[in-house]
Amino acid sequence: MTAATPSRSRDLDKLLLRPGHLVGPNFEPGPELREDIKEYVKVLVVGAGGLGCELLKDLALSGFRNLDVIDMDRIEVTNLNRQFLFRLEDVGKPKAEVAAKRVMERVGGVNIMSHFCRIEDKPLDFYSDFSIIVLGLDSIEARSYINAVACSFLEYDTDDNPREETVKPMVDGGTEGFKGHARIIMPGTTPCFECTIWLFPPQVKFPLCTLAETPRTAAHCIEYAHLIKWDEVHSGKTFDPDNPEHMQWVYSEAVKRAELFGIPGVTYSLTQGVVKNIIPAIASTNAIISAACALETLKIISGCSRTLTNYLTYNGVEGLHTKVTEFVRDRECLVCGPGVLIELDTSITLRKFIDLLEGHPGLLLSRVSVTHRGKNLYMQAPPVLEEMTRSNLDVPLFDLMDKIPKDIVHVNGMAGKGDKKQSCLRKLRVVFNGIDGVTDVDMAGGA
Amino acid sequence: MAEPKTKYDRQLRIWGEQGQEALEKSSICLLNCGPTGSETLKNLVLGGVGSVTVVDGSKLELGDLGNNFMVDESSVGQSKAKTVCAFLQELNDAVKAKFIEEHPEALIESNPSFFSQFTLVVATQLVEDSMVKLDKICRDANVMLIFARSYGLTGFVRISVKEHAVIESKPDHFLDDLRLNNPWPELRRFAETIDLDVADPVVHKHTPYVIILIKMAEEWAKSHGGTLPSTREDKKEFKDLIKARMIASDEDNYKEAMEASFKVFAPRGISPSLQQIINDSSSEVNSNSSEFWVMVAALKEFIANEGGGEVPLEGSIPDMTSSTELYVTLQKIYQAKAETDFLAMEQRVKKILKRIGRDPDSISKANIKSFCKNARKVKVCRYRLIEDEFNSPVQPELQKYLTDEDYSVAVGFYILLRSADRYAANYNSFPGQFDGEMDEDISRLKTIAVALLGDLGCNGSTLTEDLINEMCRYGAAELHAVAAFVGGIASQEVIKLITKQFVPMCGTFIFNGIDHKSQLLSL
Ligand SMILES: [Zn+2]
Numbered sequence: 021m022t023a024a025t026p027s028r029s030r031d032l033d034k035l036l037l038r039p040g041h042l043v044g045p046n047f048e049p050g051p052e053l054r055e056d057i058k059e060y061v062k063v064l065v066v067g068a069g070g071l072g073c074e075l076l077k078d079l080a081l082s083g084f085r086n087l088d089v090i091d092m093d094r095i096e097v098t099n100l101n102r103q104f105l106f107r108l109e110d111v112g113k114p115k116a117e118v119a120a121k122r123v124m125e126r127v128g129g130v131n132i133m134s135h136f137c138r139i140e141d142k143p144l145d146f147y148s149d150f151s152i153i154v155l156g157l158d159s160i161e162a163r164s165y166i167n168a169v170a171c172s173f174l175e176y177d178t179d180d181n182p183r184e185e186t187v188k189p190m191v192d193g194g195t196e197g198f199k200g201h202a203r204i205i206m207p208g209t210t211p212c213f214e215c216t217i218w219l220f221p222p223q224v225k226f227p228l229c230t231l232a233e234t235p236r237t238a239a240h241c242i243e244y245a246h247l248i249k250w251d252e253v254h255s256g257k258t259f260d261p262d263n264p265e266h267m268q269w270v271y272s273e274a275v276k277r278a279e280l281f282g283i284p285g286v287t288y289s290l291t292q293g294v295v296k297n298i299i300p301a302i303a304s305t306n307a308i309i310s311a312a313c314a315l316e317t318l319k320i321i322s323g324c325s326r327t328l329t330n331y332l333t334y335n336g337v338e339g340l341h342t343k344v345t346e347f348v349r350d351r352e353c354l355v356c357g358p359g360v361l362i363e364l365d366t367s368i369t370l371r372k373f374i375d376l377l378e379g380h381p382g383l384l385l386s387r388v389s390v391t392h393r394g395k396n397l398y399m400q401a402p403p404v405l406e407e408m409t410r411s412n413l414d415v416p417l418f419d420l421m422d423k424i425p426k427d428i429v430h431v432n433g434m435a436g437k438g439d440k441k442q443s444c445l446r447k448l449r450v451v452f453n454g455i456d457g458v459t460d461v462d463m464a465g466g467a
Numbered sequence: 468m469a470e471p472k473t474k475y476d477r478q479l480r481i482w483g484e485q486g487q488e489a490l491e492k493s494s495i496c497l498l499n500c501g502p503t504g505s506e507t508l509k510n511l512v513l514g515g516v517g518s519v520t521v522v523d524g525s526k527l528e529l530g531d532l533g534n535n536f537m538v539d540e541s542s543v544g545q546s547k548a549k550t551v552c553a554f555l556q557e558l559n560d561a562v563k564a565k566f567i568e569e570h571p572e573a574l575i576e577s578n579p580s581f582f583s584q585f586t587l588v589v590a591t592q593l594v595e596d597s598m599v600k601l602d603k604i605c606r607d608a609n610v611m612l613i614f615a616r617s618y619g620l621t622g623f624v625r626i627s628v629k630e631h632a633v634i635e636s637k638p639d640h641f642l643d644d645l646r647l648n649n650p651w652p653e654l655r656r657f658a659e660t661i662d663l664d665v666a667d668p669v670v671h672k673h674t675p676y677v678i679i680l681i682k683m684a685e686e687w688a689k690s691h692g693g694t695l696p697s698t699r700e701d702k703k704e705f706k707d708l709i710k711a712r713m714i715a716s717d718e719d720n721y722k723e724a725m726e727a728s729f730k731v732f733a734p735r736g737i738s739p740s741l742q743q744i745i746n747d748s749s750s751e752v753n754s755n756s757s758e759f760w761v762m763v764a765a766l767k768e769f770i771a772n773e774g775g776g777e778v779p780l781e782g783s784i785p786d787m788t789s790s791t792e793l794y795v796t797l798q799k800i801y802q803a804k805a806e807t808d809f810l811a812m813e814q815r816v817k818k819i820l821k822r823i824g825r826d827p828d829s830i831s832k833a834n835i836k837s838f839c840k841n842a843r844k845v846k847v848c849r850y851r852l853i854e855d856e857f858n859s860p861v862q863p864e865l866q867k868y869l870t871d872e873d874y875s876v877a878v879g880f881y882i883l884l885r886s887a888d889r890y891a892a893n894y895n896s897f898p899g900q901f902d903g904e905m906d907e908d909i910s911r912l913k914t915i916a917v918a919l920l921g922d923l924g925c926n927g928s929t930l931t932e933d934l935i936n937e938m939c940r941y942g943a944a945e946l947h948a949v950a951a952f953v954g955g956i957a958s959q960e961v962i963k964l965i966t967k968q969f970v971p972m973c974g975t976f977i978f979n980g981i982d983h984k985s986q987l988l989s990l
Contacts, residue, residue, distance in 0.1 A: 030530030031944035034619065034899070038940045041933040042981055074951070077536050081502075081947035098476045101513055104558055108474075128532065128540055197481050198959065198969065202983075234673060236794040237786050282795045293480065300480040303510040304962065307955035315620075315948040315980060325620055328983045336959050337639050340972040342985045 028128075029054060032083050035324045044323030053322060058085045058129075061321055064150040065089045066139060066166055068115040070306040071156025071193050071313070073105045076119055078314030079154070080127040083322075087123075088150070090135040090142070091116040102303040139165055140443050144430060145394055148173055148188070154317055155192040156310065158299065160220050161442050163192060167205065167213035168445040171356040172430055174207045180358070182208025191316050193309040197300045198336040200309040202328070204316050210330040211349045212356035223297070238278060238285035242294045245273035261296050270295060308334060354382065359428060359447040366418040366452050370398055373417045377431060383446060385433040392421050392429050400433075418452050425455035475515060486966035487515065491561075493586040493965045494518040498571035498601075500551040502947050503617045504591035505537040506954030511961055512555045518563035519555060520585070523548035524570035534947040572597050575604065583608035587961060591615045591954075592945070595857065595888040602627050602853040611964050614853070615957035618887065619941020620980030621880040622953040626850055626960055626971055630749075632759040633846040634838050635968045641844060644781035647680045647730045648695060651780075657800055658682050661793075663712060671714055675789035675797060676724035683709060683724075684731045696732055705731070720788040736776045737843070744847055745770070754823045758830050761823075762838045763845070765815035769808070778842040779808035809839045846970050856975075857885070860923055860990035868988060869928045877977040877986035879930045883938040884977075886916040899942035909939045937981075949980050 027033065036054045040047070063084050065075050068091035079087055095103070095110045095118060105122040106115070120132035135142065139162060147153065147169045157163050170188040177183050190205040192213065205212050230236075231244040250259050250270065260266050271291040278286045292298060312332060319325045328344060335341040354360060360382055364373065370390065377385045390397040397412050397420050399405040412420055421427060428447060435444040472479070479487055493516050497504045500523045508519050527547045531538050535551075542550040552566035567574075571590070574581055575597055582588055582604055590601055590612065598614055605612040605627065612627040646654070658681040665671050684695060687705060696705040706725050713721045737745075745767045749756070752764045770776060782805025784798055813835050817827040838845070868878035890912055891897050898908040913935050920928050956976060963971045974989040 026529040028529055028533035030528075031534045031946055034940060034942045034944040035946065038899075038905075038942075040937055040940050042937055078948050078951055081534055081536060097473045100474045101476075101478050101515070104509060104513055107557075126536060126539055234789065234791050234794075236789060236791055240786075281791045283791075289476070289480075292476075298477070298480065301477040302481060302959075302962075303513040304955045304959035307506060307510055307951050307958070311948045311951035311955060312983065315946075315952070318948065325981050332983045335639075336956070336963075336969075336972075338636065338970040340956065340960075340976055340987060342983065344983050 029083065036083065036322060040325070042326055044319065044326060047323030049324070054083060057083045057322060061151045062086045062088065062149060063317065064147070064153045065156060066153060066162070067091055067156035067158075068119040068134075069093065069099065069156060069158065070102045070301050070303075071195065071310050072115070073103045073119055074306055074310030075154055075156050075193075075314055076105070076123045076132065077127075078310055079317060080123050080130045080132075082314055082318045084317075085130055087120075087130065088133045088135065089116045089120055090137065090139060091119075092136065092138045102301055102306050104303070144169065144172065144391060144445075150188070152189045152191065152317055152321060154313055155190060156313070157192075158194070163213050164217075165443060165445065166190070168355050170205070171207045171212050171214075172445055172447045174356060174447075175428065176208065176358045189320050191313045191320070193313040195301060195305045195309050197302065198305055200305050200334045201332060202309050202312040202316065202334070203331040204320065204328055205330075207356045209349070211347045212353060214355040215350035215353045216331075216347050235277065235281055235283060238274070238283060238287075238290055239294045241277040241281070241283055241286055242270065242274040242291050244277055245270045246295050249273050249277075267292060267295065305334075305336065308336075354446070359449040361449045361451065362429075363451050363453055364417065366416060366455070368417055369414050370417050370420060371413040374398065374413075377433075383435070385431060385435055385444075385446065386441070388431050388433040390429060390431050392427065417450070421450070426451045478514060482962070482966045482968050486962075486968050489966050490514060490516050490962065492517050494520070494584065495961065496520045496522060496582065496585040496588045498522050498574075498588065498590040499592045500535075500537070500548055501531070501592055501617075501945050502535045502950035503615050503622070503945060503954045503957075504589065505535055505551050505555075506951045507589050507591065507615060507957040507961070508551075508555055509537065509558065510955060510958035512558045512562045512564070514958075514962065515559060515561055516965070518565065519552075521548045521552045521555070521564070521566040522569060522571050522574060523551070523566075524568055524573065534945055534950065536947075571601075575600050579604040580608075582610055585610055587611040587613065587964060589613050589615065589957060589961065591957075592617070594891060595885065596892065599854045599857065606852060613957050613960055613964075615953050616884070617945050617950040617953045617978075618884060619938070619944050619946065620949060621884065621938075621941070622949055622978040622980075623881070623884060624953060624956045624960065624972070624976040624978075625853065625974075626848075626964070627853055628848070628850050628964065631848045631850075631964060631967075631971060632757065633848070633967055633970055634759070634834075634841050636841065636844045636846045636970050637968055638844060638970075642730070642733070643783075643785050644843065645677060645730055645784065646777070646780065647677065647684065647727075648733050649735050649777065650681050651804055653804065654681065654800055655685075657796070658685075668714060670790070672718040672720055673788065673790040673793065674720055675787050675793055676720050676727055677784065677787065677797060678793070679709065679712070679720065679724040680727060680731050683712075702728070702732055723787055737770065737778060741778070741843060741845070744845060747847070752819060752823055754825060756823065758834060759838075759845075761819055761830065762812075762816060762835065764819050765812055766838075766842055768815050768819075769812055773811050774808070779812055779839040780805045781840055781843070782806070805839070809836055812839050848971055848973055850973070856990050862924060864989050865923060865925060868986075869925060873984065874986050874988075875931075876934065876979050876981065876984060878988060879934045880938075880977050880979065881975065881988055881990075882916055882919060882930060883912070883934065886912055886919050887938065887943070889915050889919065897943035899939035901942070905939060909936055912939055949978065952980075953978055 037049050039049050063079055065072055068089050093115050095106045095113055095115055097111055099106055105119045110118050114136035116134035116136050120134035124130055124132055153170055155166055170190050173186050173188050175183045175186040187207055193202045194200060226243055231240055235241050271288050274286045274291055316328050319327045329346050331345045331347050333343045374388045377383050377388050387400050389399045396409055398409045429450045432445050434441040495516050497508050500521050525547050527538055527543050527545055527550055537551045537554040546568045548566035548568050552564050556564040588605055588610055614625045616622050658678050661678050663682055696702045706728050709724050749760045750763045750767055752761050782802050784801050816830055816835055820827045868874040887897050898912040916930055960971050963969045972987055974987045976987050979985045
């Protein structure tokens with residue numbers, strides 16, 4: 021037996037350098053694998069909160085050297101019980117920046133780029149640059165957006181199999197109290213976030229008539245003050261949940277209403293919880309779920325072990341329950357499928373094309389921006405870009421797409437109706453009629 | 468100063484001020500501060516435990532930088548315990564962080580009384596021999612103990628406490644205590660004052676479902692010789708009868724009544740798991756009995772007497788479609804009954820305390836109240852001595868795991884983790900710990916595993932070659948992500964034990980980092 025020479029990767033080397041039987045199909049153990057991970061693999065961590073802080077640490081200590089983190093939030097006092105990279109004196113600073121700095125200070129050789137902005141602010145190119153995207157988010161909308169971005173890169177070959185080089189893997193985690201989930205998404209192979217959107221039922225709101233006429237619980241009194249009374253009294257002034265004076269006002273109004281109806285239980289803490297829809301969060305669950313996500317990331321990238329297929333649920337409320345479920349893809353999924361087929365005449369202008377998308381029953385898009393192969397054809401924002409691309413509106417799309425008879429176009433916009441609109445990204449397969457080389461069989465493939 | 472409370476806001480919403488207070492009073496000892504131990508403590512320090520004491524005798528090596536976030540380059544060659552302790556202190560200045568530069572194994576041998584000063588000991592990365600010794604020490608000193616270990620893509624967490632009783636088990640889904648199958652006289656009388664067939668449609672759609680069901684159950688009983696719906700046909704008919712009383716399709720209260728109709732058919736009385744606790748020999752209390760068992764003894768009497776087969780009423784009702792007035796009145800009726808039941812329980816607790824020669828007021832009103840409110844949900848967890856499990860695991864369970872596909876990898880890891888310790892005792896290193904001669908290590912580990920299975924009475928059973936190979940490949944590596952997972956679970960269980968809220972896991976949790984089909988083994 022030879023004693024190993026001292027090395028930082030003493031423990032990780034056992035997995036990356038030694039062959040195994042229960043490993044991924046493309047596992048090639050050896051020092052090259054370790055060095056390739058260091059040098060060439062780029063991981064994006066979305067979110068620098070409870071999960072994000074843990075993920076950055078876990079990934080930095082799992083052999084990854086090139087990490088990016090994106091988060092639009094600033095540090096708050098209530099983060100400190102679990103977001104262990106932040107200190108009291110950091111309150112008010114951007115999460116992404118502080119988290120990146122703290123991890124780089126402690127883990128030698130790791131390079132973390134921080135992005136203090138909204139995920140929608142980054143162009144598609146930004147996301148296409150990463151080998152894998154790890155999500156540590158608490159919002160369904162944000163998950164849905166990143167999922168659409170990652171799936172937008174996916175292309176299928178003529179046999180309807182995903183083309184490997186276009187697959188952008190994702191690992192997603194989520195927690196609530198003692199419960200959580202971790203999943204891996206291989207677009208085109210395992211279900212994407214949208215395929216299993218039913219796993220995240222929308223939050224039930226109280227009917228306004230209950231709040232106004234028959235309040236019964238403390239939460240009803242609070243929501244009355246927040247959603248009805250505020251507007252009655254403060255005409256035009258929007259309620260700001262982060263303004264303590266606003267919160268105090270809602271609280272005292274809720275107390276008055278509760279007294280009027282003889283309803284117990286209104287407290288300041290509950291008022292905050294109801295108004296801000298606070299999800300309880302603890303360090304241990306975040307640590308567990310992030311660790312599972314980081315481990316799966318390492319396994320997907322290196323092949324050093326088989327992976328989770330494909331969804332892990334975790335519950336530590338009563339004893340300890342873990343469950344692995346193999347969900348299946350929705351073949352009809354608009355997001356991870358081959359893309360919505362749009363057939364056009366070559367004379368259709370970009371403006372006409374955009375109008376068409378707004379009326380398309382499967383898309384219902386408004387405020388549409390269009391990109392083709394990384395080139396902005398029309399951008400709604402920022403104003404500079406809008407002005408630069410405006411002249412394209414009256415040019416036929418066929419010409420803007422360099423007369424390619426059939427290609428993928430990405431459109432960005434708001435989807436949905438009324439107040440349920442959210443920003444989204446859709447992949448379209450645009451086919452021009454009457455051009456040689458396009459056969460009926462081709463078009464039938466994605467209908 | 469408002470800051471500490473705000474800092475803990477998100478966890479106070481889970482375990483409340485009482486849970487937080489228990490954490491702040493606790494003192495935790497950590498043995499070995501590799502990544503598994505460090506990550507466990509990190510989560511506890513963030514949560515605000517009172518004090519932590521890190522025990523580790525090793526010096527920081529270069530390799531430690533690759534798997535532990537709580538150490539840094541400038542400390543290589545220095546005490547690992549000191550370095551980890553300094554970082555932990557940085558996380559939360561409300562916590563007292565101390566360290567002792569000594570090997571845990573030495574401390575276990577030379578100074579067993581050291582451990583009695585702690586609320587709980589987290590022992591990480593110990594081998595079997597030390598685990599067994601520490602377990603006895605802690606059991607005798609009445610100190611709670613959790614073992615945690617990370618090993619390649621596997622690991623385990625095991626609690627060892629003689630007995631842990633939980634009043635506030637806070638289950639996710641638990642049936643509301645409404646007594647629709649057995650309403651008490653005041654509730655029945657209130658229901659009688661309400662007319663379901665009221666003409667005013669606004670009043671009709673604001674009659675709470677609790678009233679609808681009580682009245683309809685009574686009507687049913689009158690026409691069915693005093694019985695409630697029991698057969699499938701009965702239940703369907705009962706639902707149809709509810710539906711027939713609707714006067715408009717938008718009456719949410721009637722829809723709620725149909726959905727909740729099963730509460731009328733639910734069996735009366737207490738659950739089998741509560742019955743088991745009441746029948747436990749500990750409920751025959753004496754002067755040394757814990758508060759919990761004194762209250763169980765009182766509960767037993769209550770159920771047999773004024774409870775009429777039921778536990779004290781919980782006293783709260785869920786939100787339901789209703790006018791404010793009816794809802795608030797209903798709420799008060801439930802609260803009043805809960806208060807009456809509590810007073811009866813309090814008298815019984817006092818009498819029992821007196822009988823066993825203790826101060827009749829020694830159990831606080833608040834504790835009795837909490838017990839009454841949670842009486843249906845109380846839990847008792849007991850843990851075998853680790854030595855007993857090691858020498859004589861529960862045979863039927865072990866046999867089941869070895870043949871059940873869902874458990875085969877987890878139980879395989881369990882056997883191999885123990886085999887690795889035997890291996891280390893024989894050869895002074897873990898299988899595959901050093902490069903070279905892997906084949907020899909594999910065959911040695913296999914021989915040991917087969918012998919261990921034989922010792923455990925499972926002669927015919929085998930482990931797959933793949934898993935044995937895998938175990939040797941791991942070479943006792945402590946991977947950060949695995950350590951963070953295992954440490955995360957250990958810290959969660961610490962919190963449950965200290966706050967006495969939620970239900971800690973029973974058995975040995977085996978982490979399966981290959982496909983995440985981890986399992987709890989009850990051996
Ligand atoms: Zn999909």
